[in-house]
Amino acid sequence: MGLKYLLEKEFKQLLRNKFMVGVAVMFPLAVLLIMPWATNLDIKNIQVALVDNDHSPLSRDLIRQIEHSTYFNLQSQTGIYREAFADLERWDADLILEIPAGFEYDLVQFGTTPVQITINTVNSMKGVMGQSYMNELLMQYSRALAETGNRPSSIVSPKVELITQYMYNPTLNYRFTMIPGLIMITLIILGGFLPAVNIVVEKEMGTIEQLNVTPIGKFAFILAKLIPFWIIGLVAVSFGFLFAWLIYGLVPLGHFLTLYFFAALFILTMTGFGLLISNHSATIQQALFVMFFFVIIFIMLSGLLTPIDSMPGWAKGIAAFTPTKYVVNVLQSVYLRGSTIADLWIDMLVLIAMTLFFNIWAVISYRKSQ
Amino acid sequence: MKAVVVDNIHKSYEGGIRALSGISFDADRGELFGIIGPDGAGKTTLFRIMATLLLANEGTCRIDGLDVVDDYREIRKRVGYMPGRFSLYQDLTVEENLGFFASVFRTTIAENYHLVEDIYKQLEPFKRRRAGKLSGGMKQKLALCCALIHKPSVLFLDEPTTGVDPVSRKEFWEMLNRLQKQGITIIVSTPYMDEAKLCDRIALIKNGQFMSINRPMDIIRQFDLPLYAVKGDDMFRLLHDVREYKGVDHCYVSGEFHHFTVADGGFDSSALLAQLQQKGHSAVRIERVEANIEDCYMRLAKD
Numbered sequence: 001m002g003l004k005y006l007l008e009k010e011f012k013q014l015l016r017n018k019f020m021v022g023v024a025v026m027f028p029l030a031v032l033l034i035m036p037w038a039t040n041l042d043i044k045n046i047q048v049a050l051v052d053n054d055h056s057p058l059s060r061d062l063i064r065q066i067e068h069s070t071y072f073n074l075q076s077q078t079g080i081y082r083e084a085f086a087d088l089e090r091w092d093a094d095l096i097l098e099i100p101a102g103f104e105y106d107l108v109q110f111g112t113t114p115v116q117i118t119i120n121t122v123n124s125m126k127g128v129m130g131q132s133y134m135n136e137l138l139m140q141y142s143r144a145l146a147e148t149g150n151r152p153s154s155i156v157s158p159k160v161e162l163i164t165q166y167m168y169n170p171t172l173n174y175r176f177t178m179i180p181g182l183i184m185i186t187l188i189i190l191g192g193f194l195p196a197v198n199i200v201v202e203k204e205m206g207t208i209e210q211l212n213v214t215p216i217g218k219f220a221f222i223l224a225k226l227i228p229f230w231i232i233g234l235v236a237v238s239f240g241f242l243f244a245w246l247i248y249g250l251v252p253l254g255h256f257l258t259l260y261f262f263a264a265l266f267i268l269t270m271t272g273f274g275l276l277i278s279n280h281s282a283t284i285q286q287a288l289f290v291m292f293f294f295v296i297i298f299i300m301l302s303g304l305l306t307p308i309d310s311m312p313g314w315a316k317g318i319a320a321f322t323p324t325k326y327v328v329n330v331l332q333s334v335y336l337r338g339s340t341i342a343d344l345w346i347d348m349l350v351l352i353a354m355t356l357f358f359n360i361w362a363v364i365s366y367r368k369s370q
Numbered sequence: 371m372k373a374v375v376v377d378n379i380h381k382s383y384e385g386g387i388r389a390l391s392g393i394s395f396d397a398d399r400g401e402l403f404g405i406i407g408p409d410g411a412g413k414t415t416l417f418r419i420m421a422t423l424l425l426a427n428e429g430t431c432r433i434d435g436l437d438v439v440d441d442y443r444e445i446r447k448r449v450g451y452m453p454g455r456f457s458l459y460q461d462l463t464v465e466e467n468l469g470f471f472a473s474v475f476r477t478t479i480a481e482n483y484h485l486v487e488d489i490y491k492q493l494e495p496f497k498r499r500r501a502g503k504l505s506g507g508m509k510q511k512l513a514l515c516c517a518l519i520h521k522p523s524v525l526f527l528d529e530p531t532t533g534v535d536p537v538s539r540k541e542f543w544e545m546l547n548r549l550q551k552q553g554i555t556i557i558v559s560t561p562y563m564d565e566a567k568l569c570d571r572i573a574l575i576k577n578g579q580f581m582s583i584n585r586p587m588d589i590i591r592q593f594d595l596p597l598y599a600v601k602g603d604d605m606f607r608l609l610h611d612v613r614e615y616k617g618v619d620h621c622y623v624s625g626e627f628h629h630f631t632v633a634d635g636g637f638d639s640s641a642l643l644a645q646l647q648q649k650g651h652s653a654v655r656i657e658r659v660e661a662n663i664e665d666c667y668m669r670l671a672k673d
Contacts, residue, residue: 005473013461210457210516213421214474215447 002216006224014228020194024232028186028240032247035182036175043129047075049084049093056104058145065141066097071133088120095119095130107145168336179250180331181304183240184266184324188295191233191267195274196291198225199366200284222363226271233267234260253338259331261341265351266327272358273323279365298324323354371435372396373524373555374403374420379429381415381578389415390578393429397557397571399523402550404569405559406667412578413559414454417528420557421451433524447475450522452513454529460502464493467501468515475520485552486515489545507538514545518554525549527558531565543568563664574667581670586663593661593669595619598639599627602646602654611649615642622668629665 014020048066052059066072075093078084087093096118100106106113117134121127169176202208211221241259244250252259274291281287301308301315302324308316319325326347333339341348374397381390389412397403405413418424420431422442431438433445458467468490472479483490489511496504501512510530517525527546531539543565546556550570558569566572567586574581574589582589600621602608609628612621617637621630639656646654661669 002474002476005470008473009459009462009466009470012466013459016461205460206453206455206457207459208457209423209453209455210451210471211474212423213446213449213451214471215443215476216474 003220003224006216006220007227010224010228014232020232024190024236025239027189028183028236029243031182031186032179032240032243035185036178036248043126043133044071046072046095046126046130046133047093048072049075049087049096050077051079051081051084051096051098052077053079053101054099054103055079058104058107059099062099062138062141065137069133069137071130072137085118088118091120093120094126095134097134175248176250176336177332178304179244179248180335181302181328183237183244183263184302184304184327184331185299186236186240187233187263187267187327188270188298188324190236191229191270192274192295193288193291194232195225195229195271196277196281196287197274197284198229199275199278200281200287203282204284218363218366222275222359222366225275226268226359229271229274230264230267233271234264237263237267250335252335254334254340258334258339258341258344262327262330262334262344262348262351265348265355266323269323269351269355269358272355272362275362276358276365279362279367298322301325302328304328323351326350371399372432373399373401373434374557375430375432376416376420377430377432379416379419379426379431381412381419381424381426388578390419390426393575393578393580395573395580395583397555399555400550400553402546402556402558402568402570404566404572405557405575406561406563406566406572406663407559407575408561411575413575414528415578416575417451417453417526417557417559421449421526422446423451447520448523450517450520450525452510452517452525452527452530454532456509456513458501458509458513458516461500463498463500464504464512465497467512468519471516472519477520479519482519482521485518485521485549488548489518490515507534507542510534510538510542511545514542518549522554524555524557527556529559529561531560531562539565563662563667566663572663574663574670576667576671582666589663589666590661593666595631595669596637597659597661597665598630598632598656599624599659600630600642600654600656601627602651604651608646608651608654611646611651612642615645618642620668620672624664624668627659629659629668631665631669 050063050066052063063074063077067074072095076084076087081096081098084093084096084098088096096116098116098118100114100116103113103115115138117131119127119131199208202211237260241252241256273294277290277294278287281290297318299305301311301319301322303319304324308319308325311319330339330344330347333344374395376396377394379390379393380388382388393412393416395403405416407413415424419426420433420438422438422445425439433449436445438445459470462470468479468486472482479486493508493512493515496508501509504512514527514530517527531542534542539562546558547568550556560566569586571583571585572589573583582592584592600608600612605623605628609621609623612618612628612630617632617634619631619633621628639658643654643656
């Protein structure tokens with residue numbers, strides 16, 4: 001009853017605010033349109049300085065392979081390691097490949113020969129990726145050599161050949177892992193930040209003074225704040241799903257209902273959290289800073305940017321308390337693996353528990369008098 | 371039963387600021403009770419305690435016989451509160467604001483229209499305008515409507531006329547007098563001394579204490595010293611020179627005059643005039659005047 005009028009008022013205010021209506025549509029669009037390209041982790045154009053001490057047909061063959069690779073650019077080619085190293089130091093080269101003298105002879109004679117790779121790992125991601133791409137290339141080269149018959153069996157003769165099959169994301173497209181996470185970020189901003197500001201605005205405008213001297217109950221007050229953001233969040237997430245399909249052709253392998261169920265749950269978690277912060281803040285500035293602090297932790301530890309399994313124990317411990325960890329897992333699983341609620345029941349229980357915790361605390365901490 | 375009974379209220383804020391020390395008063399049903407004092411005297415703190423928004427450290431407050439701590443829920447249904455700061459939704463229209471506050475009290479605009487009719491009629495041409503876009507006086511009228519729409523038995527108005535032009539102020543007080551006739555108890559605060567005489571009774575507040583509670587006329591009648599007004603070309607120097615004059619008790623600025631009281635009957639205004647002229651003051655006028663509330667306040671505040 002009282003809730004109905006409060007909701008009516010909240011919706012009037014929200015819809016009158018054209019900015020907010022735009023945010024619900026434009027935000028998911030902008031995030032999905034720009035972020036997957038900017039946060040691309042595929043590394044290309046690794047600059048290679050080549051030191052060829054052999055100048056044989058085989059070494060030239062290898063060099064041609066490198067030239068043809070899309071991952072490598074042959075930046076310079078010398079016969080002196082020191083010069084190549086100077087390139088590395090000037091940041092002109094990312095990687096040095098040194099082919100020893102007698103490369104061809106050793107290969108033909110003994111079937112094996114060492115080559116040296118020197119990598120700049122200031123950007124560890126680029127360094128490690130460069131190394132693994134180079135390994136891959138050398139491996140292919142030696143396999144090709146073995147197949148041509150008149151050549152020796154192989155450069156490196158692996159006893160066990162590693163055949164990697166990428167499950168659920170066969171092309172290892174980084175964007176496909178990012179998009180479900182980006183949909184979550186949209187929900188954090190809309191479902192978390194907006195409510196965090198909302199109650200504080202009533203405090204700053206003084207309207208809460210007037211509202212507090214009325215028979216409105218705490219529960220109705222918080223619920224009236226919660227529901228509009230929940231609906232905005234669901235609208236935004238729908239646009240997120242739509243844009244993921246339109247722009248990237250990404251459709252979930254799992255069921256849309258599963259996605260909506262978890263999205264609805266997660267919005268409630270974040271909204272409760274936002275309202276809680278709003279209750280405890282005196283100014284918009286305060287609310288935003290506190291929210292930022294938590295949101296950064298939530299995103300960093302969500303497993304979206306770095307896998308949680310590779311975090312140290314204490315970070316894993318903190319991550320276990322972030323709702324984002326569960327929702328990223330859920331969104332990725334449903335999108336790429338086609339998981340169902342039955343597979344994700346642990347995530348569901350944790351999210352439900354967090355939702356109840358934050359929202360009940362938000363109702364309790366809303367005080368009408370001091 | 372008294373409509374409002376405040377008994378020995380004490381309130382300190384964190385950091386040891388004493389806002390109220392030992393405030394007591396009561397108001398009858400249908401009384402227009404004014405709390406008069408400068409900024410920082412503790413008026414808003416007192417209003418917030420009476421409106422169940424703030425807990426006092428000590429003392430009790432009863433509205434319609436209900437305690438502000440134990441029965442706050444019931445009190446919130448039957449009081450109207452208009453905070454000193456404009457507290458309506460600026461992004462809602464005039465009509466929506468009024469409708470909203472009616473609905474949270476489970477009533478409608480139509481049901482209590484007779485109460486707000488006089489005021490709302492003036493707002494009607496702007497009813498589709500957002501509250502944030504109204505003039506200062508209009509905002510206060512709307513806020514009064516919103517505080518009245520649920521037919522409260524007690525109305526708390528915290529500085530309703532601050533920042534409002536003189537014409538709107540006058541209208542506002544006329545409305546209060548009409549509401550009072552309908553049996554609504556009104557507790558109003560104001561920093562304007564000239565509004566005090568429009569109240570049935572007033573309390574003069576300073577530093578969290580009431581200096582006097584009485585009918586405005588009685589407070590003025592209690593002013594027992596001869597009071598003079600003085601005016602000249604150089605008002606600033608005049609203030610200083612009058613204060614120097616032997617026999618002048620207390621001299622202070624009062625509008626375009628300086629008012630001063632004298633200690634005993636031996637005061638001769640022509641002697642003061644002569645001395646002031648000797649000191650180079652021109653166009654000096656000294657005359658005996660009747661005290662107003664402000665003089666009473668200055669007198670009490672000095673002691």
